[in-house]
Amino acid sequence: MQVPSKKPLLLSPVQFKVFLIGIFARGGHQLMIIALIIVLGLAIYTVQPSFLSAYSIDNILRMASIYGIVALGMTLVIITGGIDLSAGSMMALGAALGAGLLGTAFGAANPLSFPAPVAILIALAITGGIGMLNGVAITNFGVAPFVVTLGMMTVVRGLTFIFSDYAVGSVPGSPITFMDGLFSWLGAGSVGPISTAAALFLVLAFILAMMLRFTPFGRAMYAIGGDAEIARLAGINIPAVLIGVYGLMGVLAGIGGIVQAGRLSSVSPLMGIGYELDIITIVIVGGASLAGGRGTVLGTVLAAVLISMIDNGLTMMNVPSFYQYLVKGSVLLAAVILDQWYQRRRAAFAAA
C-alpha cells in the first residue's frame, strides 16, 4: 500500500467496519431513536428555548415514565407474540383500588381503610391476578390474546366503575380525590435529582432487561414469540410462562396507574381509556414486532422518552392539539417503515 498511516490507528479500517456493522446490526434501531431524540430535541429547542429547561425535562420524564412502566409490561407480552388491550383499563383499576382502599378520599363511603403500602400491594395483587386470568384464558381455552384482552378491557373498566362508586358513593362515575404522602411521593416527588417516577421506571426497566437477557423465563419469552411449537418441543412450559407474562403486565399496568394517581391526587374511573393503543405504539416504535420474538427493554425506554418528548414539545410550541394526532400517526408509520427498511439492510449486511 502506498498510504502508510503515520499514527497507529485505534482500529484498522477493516476492524472499524466490523465494529460499525456490529453496532448497526445489534443496536441500530436504538441508535436511530437516540438520533431522533437529539435531532427533534434540538429542533424544538430552537423554536422554544424553554423546552430544555430543567422543569420541562422533568415533566417529559414523568410522562414518559407513566406510559413507559406500562409499556415495559407490554414489551414482554408483545415479545411472546401476544397483545394486551386491557392495559388502559388495568391502569384505571389499579389506581382506583390503590386510592379507594386508603379510605381517606374526599367523600369516602367505603368502610375499608388501609395504610398506603398495603393498599398499593392489594391493588397490584388484584391487577396482577386479573392479568394472570388473561394468561389462563389464552393458554387454556386457546383464544387469541386480542380477543381475551378485548373482553377483559370491558370487564375491568366495569369493575373500575363499580369499585369507584363503592369507594366514593356520590354521583356515579365521579372521581376519587385524595391526599396521601406515599402516593404524592411516587407521582410528584423526587429522589435526589430525578423524579421518583423516572427512578422507578429506570429501576423496573433494568430489572426487566436483566430478566429478559439472563433468566430462563426471559429467554423462554423470546422462544415462544419466535415459534411456539418449537418452544414447546424444546420443553418450555408455555402456559406457565404466558400466565407469568400477563400477570407481570397486570402488575406493571397497576404501578403505572398508581403513579398517575399520585401525580394527579385523583383517579377518574375513565382514566387510561385509549392508552392501550398509545402504549402499543411506544413498544412498536421501540423496535418490537407484533409477530413476536423481537423487542428490547432499551428500545421501549427510548421510545417512551421520544413519544413523550414529541407530545410535550408540540404543546410547548403551541401547536393545536388536533395536529398532535396527525403527528402521532405519522411518527408511528414512519418508525415502522424505517424499521422495515433497516431490517432488510441488516439482512443484506449479514449476508455480505
Next chain:
Amino acid sequence: MKPHDAHKNGAKASRLTAPTGLSFVYGRFSEQLVPAIFLVALIIGLSLVSPNFLSVDNFLDIARVASIIGIMAVGMTIVVLTGGIDLSVGSTFALAAVVTAALIPSSFSDAPFALGLYLPVPLAILVGLAIGTLIGLVNGFVIAKSRVEPFIVTLATMAFVRGLTYLFTGGFPTIFRPIPPEFAWVGQGDVLGLPTPTIFFVLVIIMGIWITRRTTFGRSVYAIGGNEEASHLSGIKVQWIKIQAYGLMGALAALSGIILSSRMAAAQPTAGLTYELDVIAGVVIGGTSLLGGRGSIMSTVVGVFILGVISNGLNIAGVPTYYQYVIKGLLVIFAVGLDTHLRKKQRR
C-alpha cells in the same frame, strides 16, 4: 393403494353419501352453529328474565342499532379473512360523516373553517363514501406495499384520520337547521315497516355474501388468508386484492357513519371512538378467525346480533351500566372460548 386412487375413492364416496336432511343442514351451517345456538339461548334466557324483551318493536330496535356496527362488520370480515385488521374504521366513520354533513345545504357548525360548498344530498353522500373509500385504499396500499403489519398501519391512520376530523370540524359538531327530508330518510326513515338502516344492513349482507361466495375477488380473499405465499404463487394479485378489501372496508365505514349522523341529526367529530373494537368483537364472536382464511359473512351477522341482543337485553332487564360492561366482556371471552374449544374437539 396409491394416493391418487385414495383421492378418487374419497371423492366418489363423499358424492355417494352426500348428506341429506339434518346432516345437510349441519354440514352447510356448522360454521355458524355454535354462535347461533348461543344467540338463541341468549334470546330465550332474556325473554324469561324480562317479558318486554320478546316483542316485534324491540327486535326492530335491536336490528336498527345493530345495523350501524353490522355494516362495518361485513367489511371487517373481508379484511379479517385476508389475515388483516382495520383499526381505523371508527375514525373513517367520523370523517365521512362530518364531511357529508358539511356539504349538505342546511347544515350548520361553529367550526372556524367552512367549506362554503354545498351539494345535493345524494352527491354529498357520494363524496362521503368516496372519502371513506380513499382512506381504505390508502390503508390497503401502505399495507400491501410496505408489508408493515395491518394492525400498526391502521393504528397510525386511526390517529391521523381522527386528527383530520378534528381539524375539519374544529371540534364542533355539525347540526342541521332543518335536516333535509332526503337525508333524514337515510337514518330515520323506514321501508315497509323496516327501519332504513336495517335495509342498508341487509343489502350490505347480501352484497357481502355474493362477494365472498361468488366472485373471484371473494375466493381470492379466502386464499390469501389461508396461505398468502401459495396464493401469490398461484397467480392471485395479492397486493391488489388487499387494496380492494381495505377500500371496501373504508366505503362501508363511511356508509355507516353517514347513517348514524342522519339518525342523530348531527355529525360529531368524536363519533365512532372505539367502534373498531366493537366491530372486531362482532366479527370474532361469529367465529371468524383473526388469523385469516376462515369465517363467513353469516357468522359475522350472528356475532353482531349476539352483541346487540346482549346490550339490549341487559338494558331491558334493568342491569346497571357498569355491571353490563362486566357481563358483556365475560360473554365475549366465553363465546369465543366455547367456539374455539368445540372446534378443537371436533378436529380430534
